[in-house]
Amino acid sequence: MIINSILSFEFPPINELLRWRDVVPGLNKVGLIAIASALIGTLIFLSAARKDPKVAPKGTRNLAEVIVEFIENNIIMQTMGRDGLGWTPFLLTLFLFVYLCNVPGIIPFIQMPATARMAIPMFLAVLVWVVFNAQGIRHQGPIGYFKNLMFPPGVPKALYILITPIELISTVIIRPFSLAVRLFANMLAGHLLLVIFALLSEALFQARDRILIPIGIFPFFMLVFLTGFEVLVAFLQAYIFTILAAVYIAGAVHPEH
Amino acid sequence: MEALSKIVKAAADAATGDEKNIAAAGSAGFAYGLAAIGPGIGIGMIFGSAIEAMARQPEAAGMVRTTMFLGVAFTEALALIGFVVVILLKYA
Numbered sequence: 001m002i003i004n005s006i007l008s009f010e011f012p013p014i015n016e017l018l019r020w021r022d023v024v025p026g027l028n029k030v031g032l033i034a035i036a037s038a039l040i041g042t043l044i045f046l047s048a049a050r051k052d053p054k055v056a057p058k059g060t061r062n063l064a065e066v067i068v069e070f071i072e073n074n075i076i077m078q079t080m081g082r083d084g085l086g087w088t089p090f091l092l093t094l095f096l097f098v099y100l101c102n103v104p105g106i107i108p109f110i111q112m113p114a115t116a117r118m119a120i121p122m123f124l125a126v127l128v129w130v131v132f133n134a135q136g137i138r139h140q141g142p143i144g145y146f147k148n149l150m151f152p153p154g155v156p157k158a159l160y161i162l163i164t165p166i167e168l169i170s171t172v173i174i175r176p177f178s179l180a181v182r183l184f185a186n187m188l189a190g191h192l193l194l195v196i197f198a199l200l201s202e203a204l205f206q207a208r209d210r211i212l213i214p215i216g217i218f219p220f221f222m223l224v225f226l227t228g229f230e231v232l233v234a235f236l237q238a239y240i241f242t243i244l245a246a247v248y249i250a251g252a253v254h255p256e257h
Numbered sequence: 258m259e260a261l262s263k264i265v266k267a268a269a270d271a272a273t274g275d276e277k278n279i280a281a282a283g284s285a286g287f288a289y290g291l292a293a294i295g296p297g298i299g300i301g302m303i304f305g306s307a308i309e310a311m312a313r314q315p316e317a318a319g320m321v322r323t324t325m326f327l328g329v330a331f332t333e334a335l336a337l338i339g340f341v342v343v344i345l346l347k348y349a
Contacts, residue, residue: 014344078323178334185337188344240330243323 017195018117018188033114037100041093071095075243080250087249090131095242098124098183102234105191106227113187113234118180125180128245136252148255179244186237190230197223285343292339299332 020028027035048064051057057065071092076084101120105113115121136145149171150164197219204216307325311318 014347074319074323078320178331178338181341182330182334182337185341186333189337189340236326240326243326244330247327 011196011199017192020112029110029112030114030117030120033104033110033112034101034120037097037104037114040100041096044096067096068092071242075239075246079243079246080253083254084246084250087246091242091246094124094128094245095238098241099235099238102187102238105187105194105234106230111191111194113191115183115237116187116191118184121180121183124183124241125176128179128248129176132245132248132252135249136255139253140255144255145252175248179241183237183241186233190226190233193226194223194230197226281347285347288346289339289343292342293336296332296336300329303328303332 020030022028023032044060045064048061051059051061068088071088072085075091075095076087080087098115101114103113104110105116133145136149139145140148150168151160152163152167155163201216201219201223204212204219207213207216303325307321310321314321
């Protein structure tokens with residue numbers, strides 16, 4: 001309010017920052033980004049798979065191999081061990097889709113992470129929830145799975161009054177909720193920070209009082225710094241989402257004894 | 258100096274203006290500040306311990322890093338839920 005009267009600067013209502021008009025009927029920017037990231041991920045791996053396996057890899061194939069090795073060494077081997085290598089396709093798809101949805105947040109002229117709308121993180125979290133519960137039921141049987149879930153072994157009998165509801169709620173409700181909210185809120189917070197500093201530096205650079213113009217350098221530096229930070233966050237959130245999915249699946253497949 | 262006088266005038270206007278909005282904005286900021294204290298301390302402790310562990314046993318760095326990110330993810334969720342609540346308070 002104070003800033004308004006000096007700079008003619010008004011922070012837009014939040015719907016204006018997040019709700020986009022339809023570009024194509026029925027599809028707005030967020031939908032297009034989601035479709036594009038799905039297509040790009042598929043195309044990378046299709047074009048990498050078509051290369052002759054006998055010659056030394058180059059180009060897209062190198063890229064694809066780096067991604068696969070990253071998933072195998074840094075996510076699956078650390079959390080699920082050697083048995084989990086069969087999960088590479090699922091986790092790779094998850095990682096690549098989340099990452100490619102995050103990255104448009106910092107690409108100039110697009111500047112909107114598709115995961116900053118709740119729909120995509122929520123859907124992915126529900127998908128992970130269904131997968132790890134189904135795996136748990138498949139590997140331990142429905143009774144065994146829920147028995148291990150609610151009555152973890154090695155706990156004094158009296159403590160089950162406390163532990164059973166906590167474990168049940170944390171696995172069934174909190175896990176998918178926090179998985180979705182973590183990704184969504186991180187990307188939304190990053191997007192809002194970029195918007196705030198971009199608008200502030202623009203308003204200061206165009207201020208009527210000449211004395212305010214040099215001050216605009218500070219929010220601009222902050223904007224540059226935060227854009228670099230968002231590069232890291234986009235990767236880190238995709239990594240954390242995938243690693244948590246791997247941990248949940250590993251926990252359901254191999255119960256504690 | 259014109260800017261300074263404008264700030265004073267705007268502050269005086271704001272004090273008599275719609276107080277409810279100001280209170281909402283102030284309490285939303287305060288709420289997020291409170292939500293950030295605990296996770297801030299927690300993440301600092303996680304990173305500190307992870308650095309110590311990596312320095313003592315560099316060969317275990319990979320495992321420590323994975324576990325560190327897991328811990329950070331769980332701790333950070335609390336601060337992020339605070340952020341979401343603030344957005345809901347302010348705009349919903």
